[in-house]
Amino acid sequence: xxxxxxxxxxxxxxxxxxxxxxxxxxxxxxxxxxxxxxxxxxxxxxxxxxxxxxxxxxxxxxxxxxxxxxxxxxxxxxxxxxxxxxxxxxxxxxxxxxxxxxxxxxxxxxxxxxxxxxxxxxxxxxxxxxxxxxxxxxxxxxxxxxxxxxxxxxxxxxxxxxxxxxxxxxxxxxxxxxxxxxxxxxxxxxxxxxxxxxxxxxxxxxxxxxxxxxxxxxxxxxxxxxxxxxxxxxxxxxxx
Numbered sequence: 001x002x003x004x005x006x007x008x009x010x011x012x013x014x015x016x017x018x019x020x021x022x023x024x025x026x027x028x029x030x031x032x033x034x035x036x037x038x039x040x041x042x043x044x045x046x047x048x049x050x051x052x053x054x055x056x057x058x059x060x061x062x063x064x065x066x067x068x069x070x071x072x073x074x075x076x077x078x079x080x081x082x083x084x085x086x087x088x089x090x091x092x093x094x095x096x097x098x099x100x101x102x103x104x105x106x107x108x109x110x111x112x113x114x115x116x117x118x119x120x121x122x123x124x125x126x127x128x129x130x131x132x133x134x135x136x137x138x139x140x141x142x143x144x145x146x147x148x149x150x151x152x153x154x155x156x157x158x159x160x161x162x163x164x165x166x167x168x169x170x171x172x173x174x175x176x177x178x179x180x181x182x183x184x185x186x187x188x189x190x191x192x193x194x195x196x197x198x199x200x201x202x203x204x205x206x207x208x209x210x211x212x213x214x215x216x217x218x219x220x221x222x223x224x225x226x227x228x229x230x231x232x233x234x235x236x237x238x239x240x
Contacts, residue, residue: 024196024207025134031089031215035096036222042100047107055101069098073216085208092212096219103223110230114237118230125182126222133189144187150180171235174228181224188217 046052055061072095076088083091106115133140154177161169192214200207 020200020202020207021193021196024200024211025192027207027211028192028214028218029130031092031211032218032222035092035215035219038093038096039100039103039223042097043104044107046101046104051101052104052108055104065098065101069095069102072098076216077213080209080213083209085205088209088212092216095216099223103227106227106230110234111237114230114233118226118233122222122226122229125178126185126218126225129182129185130189130218133186133191134193136186136190140187140190143183144191147180147184147187150176151184154180171232174231174235177228178225178232181221181228185218185221185225188214188221192217 046055055065072091076083076091076095080088154173157169157173161173192210195210195214196207199210
């Protein structure tokens, strides 16, 4: 295959990728929005129909609900090449359903007003950073490496605080997490475009799989911003 292309070929390819990229990004964000909707609906219905008490009456069932979404994501990532597009989509929505079961506690612990405020603020922050990541020409890969190290630091601090039970440390972890995952949104939004240009072969199967992976990353960014903002808002309201 020759890599020598004339100017017309390059222009044509650019048009193709511009149209293809727009379609791909729409698919990514549609998948993510639908997954968030499923998670929210399942979380609410779990509490509304009393399933929350059933789940948390059994330590084993509680652990299964907590860790099964993570297991599914690892399975999907590891087996991605061997999965069909439909299987990948099915696993993704099963994951979002299980996340709804796992996150149903927010409707028990927090007020509806705080949940609504946190969701509204998260949507603005997430949307702004995703737009920046999609539009900026600056390479954010170096920022990504720094943020990933920050996430590992937050995980370690959270594990330590399970034993310390420190309120100020919990507040600090939540505050830093909001900053880290907000910035991570821009990095992941740009990475989604890079992955498209690097791995897309024009087939619907590959595009769908890449879109699901991108939607999963952005989903985690949104959820982490939302949950940590919810904790912070709860702390501020308790001080009033």
